[in-house]
Amino acid sequence: MQRVLVTGGAGYIGSHCCKALAAAGYEPVVFDNLSTGHRSFCRFGPLIPGDIRDADELDRAFQSMMPVAVMHFAAQSIVSDSTARPFDTYDINVNGTLTLLRTMLNHNVRSIVFSSTCAVYGPAPRLPIMEATPLQPISPYGRSKLMVERIFDDFDDAYGIRSARLRYFNAGGADPMGLIGEWHEPETHLIPVVLDVAMGLRKSLRVNGSNYDTPDGTAVRDYIHVDDLAEAHVAALRYLLEEDESIALNVGTGIGNSVDEVVRAVERVTGMRVPTEDGPRRQGDPAELVADPSRAQSLLDWKATRNLETIISDAWAWHQALRQHETVHHKENV
Incomplete structure (x- = not known):
């Protein structure tokens, strides 16, 4: 069974993606410092406690689990916090991702599905928002995510690391069986x-x-069910492994x-x-x-239902x- 390392896999979207990975025949391995995630959400594969800014912890996780790919959710994601404390946002979102990418290179892992955001667009001049819409983020959070997307461009060219950058809109809902759901403290959504x-x-x-x-x-x-979002991540992973080509896609309804x-x-x-x-x-x-999700529908054969x-x-x-x-x-x- 192929393993996928899921950073931030104890969080809301990450845990639902672990569920979708397990259903698709992969073994999700959660790598999470549990600062905002929940240990009880790690029920679809093993949990390795760790921080993405810690190169030694990441190295041990890659060495022991030998993943074929990474899904990367670990981030500071509250816009107001990013404005009040931009150092933390850039340290986690940018520095943490660079540490993760270095570890991927050291272990010859060349595929990563990235939790990006519609915040990379900023105020869109027209709707629905397409991938060709100008990228003009207006918050440190949005700018940190765009920085990571730019880093992926350079790592693609230089090192052959392929990335799927999924630009979310508004995730909602929960696992219909009640196993996991949206649980933030404090709750702002x-x-x-x-x-x-x-x-x-x-x-x-x-x-x-x-x-x-x-x-x-x-x-x-644009509100999308978290299970639809999770299914898009699995489809994006398959695309990377089969097509060996980086993509940036809107994921919405x-x-x-x-x-x-x-x-x-x-x-x-x-x-x-x-x-x-x-x-x-x-x-x-x-x-x-509001997203224009047509490119994701075309490339991934996926649609929010x-x-x-x-x-x-x-x-x-x-x-x-x-x-x-x-x-x-x-x-x-x-």
């Missing part, structure tokens, strides 16, 4: 925050901007939903009312971000189970 309101864990949802130039005034985003539409969908799925309050726009937030209602239904089931577990755990330790 829209769908789990709205579900918190539906469960009564938050008083209301603050809508950051209600006067955008969109049909209902709230920001529009091509459908935009506004904040208000997400709130209404949560109310339909849960049967709960979600109170909202108007708040100021967040700095750098564009009115609308799960809709917003499915995303929310799966997330709701996971969310309830997580909160119930936290309540039981709290009672047991009182």
Whole structure:
């Protein structure tokens, strides 16, 4: 069985990709320092605790596991944190990736699927966003991801390291079986925050901007089910191993939903009312971000198939189970 080293594999998207890798016949090996990931998510293959900035830890992992490829999710990914603490963002996202690439070279591993982001585009001049859209990120987070993409260009030319840079839009949902899901501390993503309101864990949802130039005034985003996203990663890995060619692809649905539409969908799925309050726009937030995923569909023979209602239904089931577990755990330790 071929092994794939998954950096950040104890996190939200990384763990779902481990599940997809296992289902496709690979053995995912999680390499994660567990600073934001969860040990309980490492259920599809072995866990090697470690930091991607530590060359010795990486070297031991490659030596013992001999992976055929890498999926790279380990990163600082909160935009506001990147603005407040850019040193940490560049240290983890850029320096950590360089350390990982050096280790790959030392062990003759030449394929890497990279967790990139639509933040590399910045405010897009037109929609939907295509891969040819100018790359003009406006946050340290987006700039760090673009730097890594540029590094991949140079490593492709010089060393033959092939990369698939998957530019995500907004991932949501959870494993339908309830094994893993979205669990951040603190939670900043829209769908789990709205579900918190539906469960009564938050008083209301603050809508950051209600006067955008969109049909209902709230920001529009492209929401993709995390399992669709994971399947795209496996397809990208196969492409790298079979075609030996680097690619950069948008991974989304091509459908935009506004904040208000997400709130209404949560109310339909849960049967709960979600109170909202108007708040100021967040700095750098564009009115609308929607992918053109046609290139990924063509090259990878992949397409997102799960809709917003499915995303929310799966997330709701996971969310309830997580909160119930936290309540039981709290009672047991009182």
